Each structure stands twice: as structure tokens, then as C-alpha cells.
Amino acid sequence: MNYYRFSINDIVIFMVGGVFTAQKGWKHNPRYHQGDYELIICTKGPLFITVGDQDYRLASNELLLVPPYALMKGSQPSPNDIEFYWLHFILPKDTQLVKNIDPVELSGDDAGASRLLIPEKIRMANLDQLLILSHQLLNTDIQNPYDRKTANYLATMMLLEISKLTLSQLTTDRTSEAERISRVKEWIRTxxxxxxxxxxxxxxxxxxxxxxxxxxxxxxxxxxxxxxxxxxxxxxxxxxxxxxxxxxxxxxxxxxxxxxxxxxxxxxxxxxxxxxxxxxxxxxxxxxxxxxxxxxxxxxxxxxxxxxxxxxxxxxx
CATH class of the missing domain: 1.10.10.60 (Homeodomain-like)
Known part of the structure; x- marks a missing residue:
């Protein structure tokens, strides 16, 4: 699993977004990301997407973060009607990519309050809070300087929600794995x-x-x-x-x-x-x-x- 992390004090710059719906058989057209990230929030799936050489299947309630300078395209037609939110933004310059690491191996520093941690793909049990923020964001007039600032804060709040859930899951994983090791130590003894x-x-x-x-x-x-x-x-x-x-x-x-x-x-x-x-x-x-x-x-x-x-x-x- 890959993760993106950056300082909790930085603000995300929102660019553009929307809601996309299509009937069964739809396939995403090829699109090259320049310097922007795209967050895809799948509300009705599955979607089949390839980013670079990595294939993804996005079911309902799953999110995918597409990095900049990557080719994204559909890998196969969707078997059902689909719906997803798409949001483009620019992450802070200090954003780091942590590649191919098991969640439980992330350092304790990542679980602190200093940085946001965003996985490339995550499933959320409930999308309500994210969808509320998404609707507020998409109804903001970014041509107005004040609303532009509001849009940036709303996009940042969305990533804060995703990071909070991610860190909560990592803590749960660490506790669960520690309990497994404790159990196997007793099993070894006996x-x-x-x-x-x-x-x-x-x-x-x-x-x-x-x-x-x-x-x-x-x-x-x-x-x-x-x-x-x-x-x-x-x-x-x-x-x-x-x-x-x-x-x-x-x-x-x-x-x-x-x-x-x-x-x-x-x-x-x-x-x-x-x-x-x-x-x-x-x-x-x-x-x-x-x-x-x-x-x-x-x-x-x-x-x-x-x-x-x-x-x-x-x-x-």
C-alpha cells in the first residue's frame, strides 16, 4: 500500500470537481494528470481504473487518490450503472510518498498529530460526512476570492477526515496484530x-x-x-x-x-x-x-x- 503524507498545518488548493454518472458498460477515457491530484469517491460501482501500470477495482464507498504525472484510464467496462465524485486539487510541496509498506509497519510518528496520512485507496464504512463536504465544495463559487479560500479549506477538511479514519484503522490494526502475537507467544509456550x-x-x-x-x-x-x-x-x-x-x-x-x-x-x-x-x-x-x-x-x-x-x-x- 502507498501513502501520501504532509504537514497538518498546510492547506490544500482546490481546482475543480463534479459528480459523474453513467450507465452499465461505461469505461473511463484515458487522462493524463499534470501537477494535480484527483480524488475519486465511488458511490455506485464497481469502477475499473488503471493508474500507470496498477489496476484498481473501486466498489461503492471506496476512494482512490490518483497522483500527478500519471496516466489514468479505464481497464474494462463497468458491469453496472456507476456514480462517483471527482475532485482535483494540489497538495502541499512537502508531500511525501511512502511506497509499498504494510500499515502496521508505519512509524508511530505517522500516527501523531503533526501530519496527514492519505492512502492511495481506502474503503469507508460511511461516506456521509465526506459527501456533505463534497456538496458544499462543489456549490462554492471559486471565482470569488473569499469562496476560493473556503473551497481550499473544505478540500483540506475532506482530507483531514480521510486521514483521521486511516490513522484510526492503523491503530486498530496495530492493536489487533499485537494481540495475535501475544496469543501465539502463549501457544508457543504450551x-x-x-x-x-x-x-x-x-x-x-x-x-x-x-x-x-x-x-x-x-x-x-x-x-x-x-x-x-x-x-x-x-x-x-x-x-x-x-x-x-x-x-x-x-x-x-x-x-x-x-x-x-x-x-x-x-x-x-x-x-x-x-x-x-x-x-x-x-x-x-x-x-x-x-x-x-x-x-x-x-x-x-x-x-x-x-x-x-x-x-x-x-x-x-
Whole structure:
């Protein structure tokens, strides 16, 4: 998805606009945009439009922003009667194009109050406010200097409405994706015993594996494979400190493939061997043997815990 953004303090310059209706079978004639943008608000569709080499299908309640210096043409006849509003305007000089980016990857700065963010295409649940502004705009006499100023403000207000909806949707997307990652982290914890792959994790939250990996790292700061390894190593650390199990037994019960792999990865992660780690913490935790219930310790191992009469609870006096 491409987005256009500019300062919230700038004013849009309105040029010309109107409402267009046509019967079934209509196809947009080729038109080259010079230095102006065109906002198409589809109220009855679908419309089939090509901008440059990108094809768009606009259904009712969908908006398309056509950039300057682009050839726009119909790609195929509309199967139904159509209606759309068309508005031409010039955006401020500081307008930036943000190309080919996932909405959740937009920086928090974009969600602030300093800039408007306009997507090239968006669907709106309700067009009422935009259509009211459109009618006010189209009924303004732009030959009058005062009304010309009013038209510019009305066009700016329309883009403010679109930006507000866009940012609201981005916030919702970020919250939804964060909840997905939180859910999959819990799923990984409960399925650690089978060493799930990235594909398994992505399938659990119904996301493309590549997108899932990027999203997981963006939200947690580490890739999913590293998170899985860290969880295994944390489980091993707890078992080293609070049990007398052998290194091989700990390797098995922390769900590592083999003992050698466990020892190598443990030292890379902690800087010491499992035995050295156990020796360092043996005295520190002698009187505090409760393992965090959030770690996926195998049930069969809890009986090996030292000085814990009731797993997960402090000893009673």
C-alpha cells in the first residue's frame, strides 16, 4: 500500500470537481494528470481504473487518490450503472510518498498529530460526512476570492477526515496484530515440547510466514525462532538451578534435540556451560526453589524439584 503524507498545518488548493454518472458498460477515457491530484469517491460501482501500470477495482464507498504525472484510464467496462465524485486539487510541496509498506509497519510518528496520512485507496464504512463536504465544495463559487479560500479549506477538511479514519484503522490494526502475537507467544509456550516451526506459528494465527516473522520481530524485538530458543534456555536455567537432574535429562526436558546442541546453545546464550551456571546459582537459590509457573516445565519433572513441598507455592510454616 502507498501513502501520501504532509504537514497538518498546510492547506490544500482546490481546482475543480463534479459528480459523474453513467450507465452499465461505461469505461473511463484515458487522462493524463499534470501537477494535480484527483480524488475519486465511488458511490455506485464497481469502477475499473488503471493508474500507470496498477489496476484498481473501486466498489461503492471506496476512494482512490490518483497522483500527478500519471496516466489514468479505464481497464474494462463497468458491469453496472456507476456514480462517483471527482475532485482535483494540489497538495502541499512537502508531500511525501511512502511506497509499498504494510500499515502496521508505519512509524508511530505517522500516527501523531503533526501530519496527514492519505492512502492511495481506502474503503469507508460511511461516506456521509465526506459527501456533505463534497456538496458544499462543489456549490462554492471559486471565482470569488473569499469562496476560493473556503473551497481550499473544505478540500483540506475532506482530507483531514480521510486521514483521521486511516490513522484510526492503523491503530486498530496495530492493536489487533499485537494481540495475535501475544496469543501465539502463549501457544508457543504450551507447545514448546514439539519445537514448532515458524510455519506452525504462522498457521496458528492465520498469517503468511514471512509477514508473521516480520510482525513478530517488530512487536517483540526478536525473530520467532530466537524467541523459541530463549524459552527453551530459560526452562533449562530453571531446571539447572532447582533440580538435581543430569545435563542430559535437562536437555531432554527443556525440549532440545540433543545434549551437544543444548550445551553449545546454552553457552552462546549465557556465556558459561550448564554445569558452571548451576554452580554459580546453587547457593543463591538454596532457600527459594519455586519455579515460575509461566515456564513450560514437564509435569513429570516437578517431583525432582528441591525443597518444594507444593509446586508453585511457598512452603507453609
Amino acid at each position: 507447545n514448546l515440547y514439539r519445537s514448532p516451526s515458524v510455519l506452525d506459528m504462522a498457521n496458528e494465527v492465520q498469517l503468511n510466514p514471512q509477514y508473521f516473522s516480520r510482525l513478530f520481530k517488530r512487536i517483540t524485538g526478536i525473530p520467532p525462532k530466537k524467541y523459541l530458543l530463549q524459552l527453551k534456555l530459560q526452562t533449562a536455567q530453571a531446571l539447572l538451578i532447582r533440580t538435581s537432574l543430569s545435563i542430559k535429562e535437562i536437555s531432554d526436558n527443556a525440549y532440545f534435540e540433543n545434549e551437544k546442541l543444548f550445551m553449545r546453545q546454552f553457552k552462546q546464550f549465557t556465556g558459561v556451560t550448564p554445569s558452571e551456571y548451576r554452580a554459580q546459582f546453587d547457593q543463591i537459590y538454596h532457600n527459594n526453589q519455586v519455579i515460575s509457573p509461566t515456564l513450560p516445565i514437564p509435569e513429570a519433572i516437578t517431583k525432582h524439584l528441591k525443597d518444594v513441598p507444593d509446586f508453585g507455592r511457598a512452603p507453609k510454616d
